[in-house]
Amino acid sequence: xxxxxxxxxxxxxxxxxxxxxxxxxxxxxxxxxxxxxxxxxxxxxxxxxxxxxxxxxxxxxxxxxxxxxxxxxxxxxxxxxxxxxxxxxxxxxxxxxxxxxxxxxxxxxxxxxxxxxxxxxxxxxxxxxxxxxxxxxxxxxxxxxxxxxxxxxxxxxxxxxxxxxxxxxxxxxxxxxxxxxxxxxxxxxxxxxxxxxxxxxxxxxxxxxxxxxxxxxxxxxxxxxxxxxxxxxxxxxxxxxxxxxxxxxxxxxxxxxxxxxxxxxxxxxxxxxxxxxxxxxxxxxxxxxxxxxxxxxxxxxxxxxxxxxxxxxxxxxxxxxxxxxxxxxxxxxxxxxxxxxxxxx
Amino acid sequence: xxxxxxxxxxxxxxxxxxxxxxxxxxxxxxxxxxxxxxxxxxxxxxxxxxxxxxxxxxxxxxxxxxxxxxxxxxxxxxxxxxxxxxxxxxxxxxxxxxxxxxxxxxxxxxxxxxxxxxxxxxxxxxxxxxxxxxxxxxxxxxxxxxxxxxxxxxxxxxxxxxxxxxxxxxxxxxxxxxxxxxxxxxxxxxxxxxxxxxxxxxxxxxxxxxxxxxxxxxxxxxxxxxxxxxxxxxxxxxxxxxxxxxxxxxxxxxxxxxxxxxxxxxxxxxxxxxxxxxxxxxxxxxxxxxxxxxxxxxxxxxxxxxxxxxxxxxxxxxxxxxxxxxxxxxxxxxxxxxxxxxxxxxxx
Numbered sequence: 079x080x081x082x083x084x085x086x087x088x089x090x091x092x093x094x095x096x097x098x099x100x101x102x103x104x105x106x107x108x109x110x111x112x113x114x115x116x117x118x119x120x121x122x123x124x125x126x127x128x129x130x131x132x133x134x135x136x137x138x139x140x141x142x143x144x145x146x147x148x149x150x151x152x153x154x155x156x157x158x159x160x161x162x163x164x165x166x167x168x169x170x171x172x173x174x175x176x177x178x179x180x181x182x183x184x185x186x187x188x189x190x191x192x193x194x195x196x197x198x199x200x201x202x203x204x205x206x207x208x209x210x211x212x213x214x215x216x217x218x219x220x221x222x223x224x225x226x227x228x229x230x231x232x233x234x235x236x237x238x239x240x241x242x243x244x245x246x247x248x249x250x251x252x253x254x255x256x257x258x259x260x261x262x263x264x265x266x267x268x269x270x271x272x273x274x275x276x277x278x279x280x281x282x283x284x285x286x287x288x289x290x291x292x293x294x295x296x297x298x299x300x301x302x303x304x305x306x307x308x309x310x311x312x313x314x315x316x317x318x319x320x321x322x323x324x325x326x327x328x329x330x331x332x333x334x335x336x337x338x339x340x341x342x343x344x345x346x347x348x349x350x351x352x353x354x355x356x357x358x359x360x361x362x363x364x365x366x367x368x369x370x371x372x373x374x375x376x377x378x379x380x381x382x383x384x385x386x387x388x389x390x391x392x393x394x395x396x397x398x399x400x401x402x403x404x405x406x407x408x409x410x411x412x413x414x415x416x417x418x419x420x421x422x423x
Numbered sequence: 424x425x426x427x428x429x430x431x432x433x434x435x436x437x438x439x440x441x442x443x444x445x446x447x448x449x450x451x452x453x454x455x456x457x458x459x460x461x462x463x464x465x466x467x468x469x470x471x472x473x474x475x476x477x478x479x480x481x482x483x484x485x486x487x488x489x490x491x492x493x494x495x496x497x498x499x500x501x502x503x504x505x506x507x508x509x510x511x512x513x514x515x516x517x518x519x520x521x522x523x524x525x526x527x528x529x530x531x532x533x534x535x536x537x538x539x540x541x542x543x544x545x546x547x548x549x550x551x552x553x554x555x556x557x558x559x560x561x562x563x564x565x566x567x568x569x570x571x572x573x574x575x576x577x578x579x580x581x582x583x584x585x586x587x588x589x590x591x592x593x594x595x596x597x598x599x600x601x602x603x604x605x606x607x608x609x610x611x612x613x614x615x616x617x618x619x620x621x622x623x624x625x626x627x628x629x630x631x632x633x634x635x636x637x638x639x640x641x642x643x644x645x646x647x648x649x650x651x652x653x654x655x656x657x658x659x660x661x662x663x664x665x666x667x668x669x670x671x672x673x674x675x676x677x678x679x680x681x682x683x684x685x686x687x688x689x690x691x692x693x694x695x696x697x698x699x700x701x702x703x704x705x706x707x708x709x710x711x712x713x714x715x716x717x718x719x720x721x722x723x724x725x726x727x728x729x730x731x732x733x734x735x736x737x738x739x740x741x742x743x744x745x746x747x748x749x750x751x752x753x754x755x756x757x758x759x760x761x762x763x764x765x766x767x768x769x770x771x
Binding site for chain 1: 480630653
């Protein structure tokens with residue numbers, strides 16, 4: 079596939095997705111509302127937010143498992159949001175999706191080798207798949223031995239199977255791998271193994287990664303850049319390191335502050351923000367800034383006028399009253415990280 | 424060395440009588456692959472109002488420990504439960520079903536990971552809370568309802584008077600967990616057993632629920648055993664911690680000591696598994712996978728994955744031995760360190 083030499087690999091421009099309410103009284107749900115983002119070659123971008131914020135819908139829309147109601151998704155010089163379905167198959171080769179629960183995304187009656195072969199054939203046709211040799215290579219990429227090839231999905235652990243699903247995604251030599259909560263179903267140690275695999279892949283492949291996760295620390299490990307979503311909108315975007323050290327959007331600050339710190343000496347000392355209430359019903363998004371009913375900085379303006387995602391320095395923030403860098407408490411930084419291994423997160 | 428006893432975290436000078444004393448608890452399960460020793464020789468004391476955190480990977484025996492204490496381990500797979508769990512002079516492991524009914528939901532209550540599966544879908548939440556109260560005491564209807572509403576209010580359910588008639592499916596996961604907590608504290612229990620109570624929730628809701636649990640503890644003075652795999656939650660909530668692996672307690676210490684000075688190689692490995700929000704240290708996995716303890720154990724269960732393995736680790740299972748008062752660790756390498764320090768001191 080030929081790509082334009084200049085510009086990002088993928089551009090999502092003002093995409094909205096509306097789930098139509100069924101039945102006489104059901105309201106429509108605007109799951110994604112005017113989201114824009116871009117992804118560069120070899121870049122890893124994280125998409126974070128609470129359950130129901132629309133992050134998975136956005137991911138599914140990018141690979142067009144979900145039709146957008148508005149907006150464009152430009153990939154390889156084509157607007158994939160609007161190409162006819164029959165052309166989609168060829169375009170999709172450049173895009174791969176890894177789901178949260180691998181046990182539901184494999185055919186239980188086909189061996190791992192069979193599943194990988196299927197992916198290879200879909201990309202390269204029946205001949206020229208590289209056959210067994212290529213399958214061994216793919217398994218090796220994700221840190222699995224060739225003995226796994228002959229097994230069935232139920233014979234593998236959750237962590238192993240998730241690695242196979244990453245290998246399967248890589249089989250089509252994608253330009254972009256979209257991972258939807260790839261580690262949230264896994265135990266801590268297995269999760270760490272998978273994060274190691276992702277780090278190795280980032281160094282060793284050309285693909286860009288879009289990682290959807292609700293665990294902020296996972297995104298911090300893998301992604302250069304992060305997008306924070308709230309009720310279908312992107313509210314902050316920036317380099318992960320910078321956003322986590324000094325968030326500009328109050329919601330980002332609240333999310334970060336809710337993550338428990340594995341250091342009992344900091345108990346109570348942290349300026350903790352407790353968000354009141356829960357994510358509002360997405361079929362009845364509050365007017366103005368959707369975050370204002372839970373925001374401690376909200377003003378009259380926030381209740382009436384929805385803030386646009388506008389640049390603040392190198393970041394983009396959708397807030398009328400963004401937190402300035404000097405408003406913020408110093409983050410529990412890495413300055414004394416050698417103190418003890420427990421000083422995590 | 425199965426069923427090795429040692430008392431974890433019991434301070435000889437501790438003036439307070441424990442509310443719950445667990446002694447040498449061992450639970451064996453029947454499975455298709457033979458018997459699994461899910462819990463092996465666990466002992467601890469729980470002081471009134473204390474929060475004891477239990478941490479470890481899946482399969483470490485954390486949940487089975489709680490279920491065994493509560494008498495809720497599924498009878499169809501239990502081969503045997505041995506040892507003792509003393510609450511108010513009675514051994515919870517030796518209760519008749521009738522006696523157990525009187526204790527459970529009253530003095531001893533449980534909070535589960537997903538209240539969506541433990542609440543009755545066909546019953547309004549108010550009725551479910553009322554049921555727990557009337558099971559243990561006769562309360563006039565009007566007082567009962569006032570108490571139910573007060574409980575829902577305590578756990579932070581807005582407009583409690585209107586939500587009593589809601590069914591579980593009308594509530595969000597966070598709200599359902601609040602109802603689960605309301606049921607757990609309805610009869611002012613002495614001990615609350617909480618099994619991963621915030622794992623299924625978003626961080627912002629998790630923070631709220633941890634606050635609710637703290638508030639509930641403050642109101643009732645109940646002691647809590649909190650099982651979780653999240654060291655962050657442990658650091659924020661627990662007073663004392665048991666680190667479990669392969670069905671056994673491998674290390675136990677006050678929360679401050681455990682995080683400042685963890686000794687067992689498994690505790691250290693578990694800590695470096697957790698991805699961090701700040702700093703450059705990546706999460707490091709533990710090689711290998713947790714054991715299924717199916718046979719009599721030879722040597723240390725963690726030895727196959729351990730970075731400090733010595734030859735004796737494969738032969739003799741280490742006992743819990745204090746590295747300092749109130750801080751027992753089951754590790755040959757740690758013992759060797761200590762012996763080394765002692766010789767150094769003697770030589771000087």
